[in-house]
Amino acid sequence: MHSLSPAFHLPVLGCWLSLCAAESFFACPSSCKCNSGNLEVDCSGLGLSSIPSGIPTNTRTFLFLNNKLSILPGAVFSNLSALQRLDLSNNFLDQLPQNIFSDLGNLTELQLRNNSIRALDKDLLQHTALLRQLDLSINGLAQIPSGIFDDLPALRSLSLRSNRLQSLDRVTFEPLTSLQQLQVGDNPWECDCNLRDFKHWMEWFSYRGGKIDQLACTLPKELKGKDMRMVPMEMFNYCSQLDDENSSTVLDNTGPPCTKGSPTPSKSKSGPETEVEPSVGCPQKQRYRPVSVRRAIGTVIIAGVVCGIVCIMMVVAAAYGCIYASLMAKYHRELKKRQPLMGDTEGEHEEQKQISSVA
Known part of the structure; x- marks a missing residue:
């Protein structure tokens, strides 16, 4: 039996080495499942x-x-620059390091659903310009920092559902020129002046074809359960007055900043200790509340009724004037037909009597 030639062994050895290299290049961590076809772990x-x-x-x-992940080391993803999809949902994360995603320049989908994240750094997503989908729902977010979305021109889907958000700033969302879907439901929205500008942005977003779920108001009680987009803009007329008062207060306040307490100057070292008394120069600002929805609708109805009555009265007056003018014209035509010859004073007296009786 002839042995195989060395020329035959070389290609087989090369294929075996390449296969081993490929398997070692995509070695799967213990207890995890890996798919070398789509490079998934x-x-x-x-x-x-x-x-x-x-x-x-x-x-x-x-x-x-x-899983039970609660802490992410800052450099845990530093060697995964090819990562495109990252899903850390249903864990116990309460904070994210500022540079945790700085090496993930190819990331297109980030899922952080159902964690305990309470705050976000404004530079968290600074190096993820290709991100298209971001899910931050079911966390403890009370606010979204301004500037966090400035470097996400490709973002199409954003979910902020089921957090503790009370208001949002439209400036935060204006850089999202590619956004197509926004979820903001199940948050304790306070529909006051702080949400007025975001209401304008929502209307513009819906006008250009964007999809947004219901933003139901929690406060004030007059608007509880109502969609912010359906609230009349007349409800926020008081915001302009509030802005004017705030600006005038800033201009008039040329003295030291107002504090809750102002210590009285000490008399001497041997004297009694000074006590902090409440400052009288800090009056408590009155909180403005939007007018009632019923009152706003009632005002519109009353104004419409008054305008209708005025229009009807004008029409009746015009009709009466026309009728009176036609009667007087007819009377003068008949009077000319019956007018006696010139010099008949009796006819003139009769005409004056008739005119006075008609008047």
Whole structure:
């Protein structure tokens, strides 16, 4: 039996080495599931409290759902520059380091749903310009920092549902020129002057074809349960007055800043200690509240009724004037036909009597 020639062994050895290199290049972390075809690493539902080491550098999808992750080290994703999809939903994250996503320049989808995140740094997404989908729903966010979306021109879908948001600033959302879908429901929205400008942005966003779910008001009680987009703009007329008063207050306040307490100057070291008394120069600002919806609608109805009555009265007066003018013209025509010859004083007296009786 003839042995195989060395020329045959070389291609087989090359294929075997390349296969081993490919397998080692996409080595799967222990207890995780990996798919070398689409370069996906799935470590979901394993009860893990930290990101496992040994994730291949060419991974495009990393799934880490339903675990016990509470802390993310700052450089945990530093070697995953090819990552496109990252899902950390259903964990216990309460904060995110400022530069946690700084090395993920190819990231297009970021899922942070159902965590305990209470605050976001404005530079958190500074290096993720290709991001298209962002889910921050079911967290503890009380505000969205201005400037956090400035570097996301490709973002199409954003979810802020089920947080603790009470107001939003339209300046924060104006850089999202590609946004198509926004979810803001299930938040304790306070529909006051702080939300007025965002209402304008929502109307513009809907006008250009964007989809947004219901933004139901929680406060004030007159608007509870109503969609902010359906609230008449007349409800916020008081905001202009509030802005004018605030601006005049800033111009008039040339003295020291107002404080809750002002200590009285000390008399001497041997004297009694000074006590802090409340300052009388800090009057409590009255809180403006929007007018009632019923009152606004009632004002419109009353104004319409008054205008209608005035119009009817003008029409009746015009008709009466026309009728009176036609009767007088007819009377003068008949009077000319019956007018006696010139010099008949008796006819003239009779004409004057008839005119006076008609008047």
